[in-house]
Amino acid sequence: MTAIEALVRPNILQLQAYSSARDEFSGQEGIFLDANENPYGTLNRYPDPHQRALKAKIAAIKETKPENVFIGNGSDEIFDLVFRIFCRPGQDKALTFSPTYGMYRVCAGVNQVELLQLPLDRSFQIDMEQTFAYLDSPDIKLIIICSPNNPTGNLIRRSDIIHILDHFKGMVLVDEAYIDFSGTGSMIHLIDTYDRLIVSQTCSKARGLASCRVGMAFSGNEVIALMNKVKLPYNVSGPNQKAVLEALEDSENYQQNLELLTKERERLKKRLEGMSVIKKVYPSRANFLLVEVEDADMLYRDLASRGIVTRNRSKQVSNCLRISVGTPAENDALTDALKNMS
Ligand SMILES: Cc1ncc(COP(=O)(O)O)c(C=O)c1O
Structure with missing residues (x-):
């Protein structure tokens, strides 16, 4: 069992992913009688469940590999998936720093996971002294850090995030929804160093595509494969994949x-x-x-x-x-x- 597998909920490890018609035949040409689609119309076909074109484009922009990219129906889907993959309902806990984005609490609640919320200090930074005590808690499976943080608007000190990555043995999700506005670089490049790191970003803010509901997660191959296994097969609609792909061309x-x-x-x-x-x-x-x-x-x-x-x-x-x-x-x-x- 790998270190990541040891953190995964047993039912998710055992889960056999759904194999869609588009998984079993992914060619572009042919007479398609495999997915019970309607042969008439312009939006009649199921979209690419793996969003290959979009992932290739995003990987190029973010200077990473397509196999390190997951596309969610907004980053909110990504948060829900991370709870579903790593936190056992009624047993495991997660930790975040408040005030912060409210969906972490909602996703924790939906998944019946207790979310501990440590208060940020007066400068809205993580109180590391208070946090140390939680880093070796075996119940805590996930730490979520929002940087720049919503609603406070500040970046969380990078050295504190690195300290958490170095000392905490569970998953660390860094939500970078607003990173483009920050004038600083992303932590995406650290996914090669820390296989327990997930960085999420979104097309809803700086890219101006909130209506398309496209969020991105960047992580090691193992975590991305787990997310692909658990997501709904066609989680991002065809028109939305196309609209985002076109918009991303216009840098x-x-x-x-x-x-x-x-x-x-x-x-x-x-x-x-x-x-x-x-x-x-x-x-x-x-x-x-x-x-x-x-x-x-x-x-x-x-x-x-x-x-x-x-x-x-x-x-x-x-x-x-x-x-x-x-x-x-x-x-x-x-x-x-x-x-x-x-
Ligand atoms: C910190 C943060 N993360 C994620 C989101 C949601 O992003 P998405 O539209 O990709 O679901 C928001 C939305 O306001 C946010 O403030």
Whole structure:
């Protein structure tokens, strides 16, 4: 048994993956009478269950190999799969650092896995002293780290993530949904060093393709093979695979968009910082700003009544709103509305 297999739920190890019609014959030409499809129409055929073209493109962009890439129906599918593969319901635990992205808790709950949430420190970094005690707990199978973190917007110190990878014997998932906005490199290259590392990214943020629901996981061959075994056969629709593939060809548009959004983030931050209704704007390495105000519930309602919808995160960080960076006109509409309130 390999070190990874020792971490996998026994039912998943024993599972025989579904073999779809497109698995058994993957050629492009022929008369296809194998999948009970309708012979008429333009969307009548099942898509490639292995998303080969998309994986090849993503692997080239991320400078890794297609066999180290998994494509999920959004990264949310990836989180669910990681719990399903590695955490036994009612027995194993997972650990994350709060405040953080809410879907980790939901995926843990759906899979009946207790999720321990250690509070980040005052700079929204991992409190390593507090964390040490958990690193050799045999019950904890998975640690999830979100960097840049949602909703705080900061990067988690890389040396702390490496320390966790060096000392924790379970799986480590680093969620890099916002990494493109961060101005720093990904941890993808570390999958060659740490076979227990899974890095997830998404096409929903910097790539502007949230509607397509395409998330990516990068890991060693063994983990990727497990994810392929457990996923639903046709987890990413044909039109979505095609749309993402086409969009990924246009790297110029992506670069321009990224530059515009990161510039706008800093412009919006400066404008917000000068306003009397704003107490603090946290630095951000993502495409949103966490903003502390006097009364977040009230401000949220006021803005919503003017048609400006923000995210009230006061339950996670006291009196804080999370504000996505919009177009220059949208950001101006926000700051104009806030001016009228002061
Ligand atoms: C940290 C983080 N990870 C993942 C996601 C979800 O990404 P996807 O659209 O790929 O499911 C979000 C969405 O807001 C997020 O904030």
